[in-house]
Amino acid sequence: MTMTGSRPWAPSHPSEFGSVLAGLGWRASTLDPSGGAVILGPGTPAPEFALPDQFGAPRRLADLTARGGVVLAFVPFAFSRICTGELHDLDAARPMFEAAAAEVFLVSVDAKYALRAWAEAEGVRLGMLSDFWPHGAIARAYGAFDEQAGFARRATFVIGSDGVIRSSFSAPAGQARPIAAYRDALAALG
Numbered sequence: 001m002t003m004t005g006s007r008p009w010a011p012s013h014p015s016e017f018g019s020v021l022a023g024l025g026w027r028a029s030t031l032d033p034s035g036g037a038v039i040l041g042p043g044t045p046a047p048e049f050a051l052p053d054q055f056g057a058p059r060r061l062a063d064l065t066a067r068g069g070v071v072l073a074f075v076p077f078a079f080s081r082i083c084t085g086e087l088h089d090l091d092a093a094r095p096m097f098e099a100a101a102a103e104v105f106l107v108s109v110d111a112k113y114a115l116r117a118w119a120e121a122e123g124v125r126l127g128m129l130s131d132f133w134p135h136g137a138i139a140r141a142y143g144a145f146d147e148q149a150g151f152a153r154r155a156t157f158v159i160g161s162d163g164v165i166r167s168s169f170s171a172p173a174g175q176a177r178p179i180a181a182y183r184d185a186l187a188a189l190g
Contacts, residue, residue, distance in 0.1 A: 039143040039155045039168055042188065046070075046159045047141035051107070051129040054115040059105075059129055061163065069102030069166075069189045070159040071182070072129075074144045074152035078110040078118040086154075086176050091124040093179050100186040102158065105129050109136045109151050144170070158185045 040046070050060045064070045073090060075083040083106075090104055097104045105127040108115060112130040119128060131138045136152060139145035144155035154177055155170040166188035171177045 049138045052112045054128040071104040072157045076151040091126045
């Protein structure tokens with residue numbers, strides 16, 4: 001049981017218990033293993049957003065879900081070691097997302113300019129969204145913002161074409177999310 005303030009954390013839904021896959025530390029639930037914070041879980045309407053991509057083009061969730069499923073993978077910072085590893089893993093797994101009729105986006109509190117430079121430096125074509133200003137507002141809406149550190153935690157949300165979160169999971173600080181976790185989460189799109 002995790003303590004939040006002076007009260008013990010208690011799940012309000014069975015999905016908040018989650019499970020740990022192969023001891024890798026990620027949880028397919030709303031319970032964030034890095035500190036007991038709660039990310040949005042399955043069945044929750046995904047908060048709408050309008051964020052610039054790495055080229056400055058505005059991207060609205062409603063427009064994205066009109067084309068199919070959407071995967072939002074929040075990462076702390078561009079150019080960091082673990083985030084760069086995840087960037088390459090997700091870019092290499094694009095066929096898996098396409099087969100599930102889902103588009104994947106990395107979301108970071110970095111400015112769009114940093115995200116574009118990162119994508120170009122790493123030679124990837126993955127979509128990136130800048131949650132720069134207001135700083136971390138979308139990560140906060142999804143329960144993925146670390147208020148003390150000032151950046152997004154590693155949290156992933158699979159959103160159906162109806163705008164409802166079908167699956168969500170997170171990883172502890174310092175650990176990458178395995179591609180197997182994405183594969184499992186995509187199954188929730190049906």
